[in-house]
Amino acid sequence: MNCKKSKIRIRMNALPRKFYVNDTKQVAKDLLGKKLVRKIGGRILSGVIVETEAYKGRNDPASHAARKKTERNKIMFGEAGHAYVYFTYGMHYCFNVVAKKESDKSGAVLIRAIQPQQGIQLMIKNRKTDVIANLTNGPGKLAQAMQITLKQYNLDLTSSKSLFILDGKKPTKIIAKPRVGIKEGTDKLWNFSINNHL
DNA sequence: TCGCAGATTGCCT
DNA sequence: GGCAATCTGCGAA
Numbered sequence: 001m002n003c004k005k006s007k008i009r010i011r012m013n014a015l016p017r018k019f020y021v022n023d024t025k026q027v028a029k030d031l032l033g034k035k036l037v038r039k040i041g042g043r044i045l046s047g048v049i050v051e052t053e054a055y056k057g058r059n060d061p062a063s064h065a066a067r068k069k070t071e072r073n074k075i076m077f078g079e080a081g082h083a084y085v086y087f088t089y090g091m092h093y094c095f096n097v098v099a100k101k102e103s104d105k106s107g108a109v110l111i112r113a114i115q116p117q118q119g120i121q122l123m124i125k126n127r128k129t130d131v132i133a134n135l136t137n138g139p140g141k142l143a144q145a146m147q148i149t150l151k152q153y154n155l156d157l158t159s160s161k162s163l164f165i166l167d168g169k170k171p172t173k174i175i176a177k178p179r180v181g182i183k184e185g186t187d188k189l190w191n192f193s194i195n196n197h198l
Numbered sequence: 199t200c201g202c203a204g205a206t207t208g209c210c211t
Numbered sequence: 212g213g214c215a216a217t218c219t220g221c222g223a224a
Contacts, residue, residue, distance in 0.1 A: 053216070062216070072209065089217050090206030096216085110216060140217050181216050 014157060014164035020080035020099045024107035025190060027099035028054040029174055032194045035166040036114055038146045043122055045146050047114030047136055048168060051193040053179050055096070057106030062185035065106035075154050076106040083155040083163065084108050085148060092140030095148045097157060097165070112180070113137045113193070116145070 020027055031049050038045040057065040065076040075084040084096040100107035114136045116123055123135045123145040136142040157164050176189040
């Protein structure tokens with residue numbers, strides 16, 4: 001890759017495939033502070049990622065990919081950098097990014113929360129609430145605000161123009177906690193967040 | 199302010 | 212048939 005000095009940067013580039021080909025926990029931490037961007041019909045929605053969770057495959061009972069490859073979770077076994085969207089509790093979508101080392105068979109990072117930056121008005125409309133702090137502080141809320149559905153299933157985040165992630169400021173402090181909403185594997189501190197000093 | 203239960207659909211056993 | 216990587220509203224204190 002020759003990254004010569006580009007005077008005019010018309011569009012910032014999305015994070016490269018290489019970023020996602022790494023240990024799932026590491027990518028989960030690296031994603032904090034990065035900027036999630038969604039383009040819908042010329043409008044831009046964006047926010048800084050402030051909370052993530054790592055889900056591996058084998059040896060992680062809480063992961064969808066813990067047992068075996070199925071129609072739904074096959075994306076977690078696929079190429080890193082793709083979007084894994086799933087529908088749960090009969091009414092919510094959750095947005096994940098496939099991230100794993102070459103040697104790993106499966107793994108993904110759940111994006112749990114972002115801090116809204118652009119397109120807040122549209123998010124308010126999508127979420128039907130005007131409480132900013134409540135727009136994207138959960139996986140289901142985030143997907144609703146960003147209009148992420150099964151249409152984004154298996155989307156390649158490194159080449160898509162409607163959904164991608166940009167580089168951002170590296171957080172100074174990362175907090176590790178047990179993952180939320182699961183029954184098994186709660187001993188692992190694979191929930192990562194940064195203090196968004198609100 | 200906190201805690202609990204209902205909503206609601208598709209996937210897995 | 213049972214339950215899920217959740218959110219919201221309502222009731223009690």
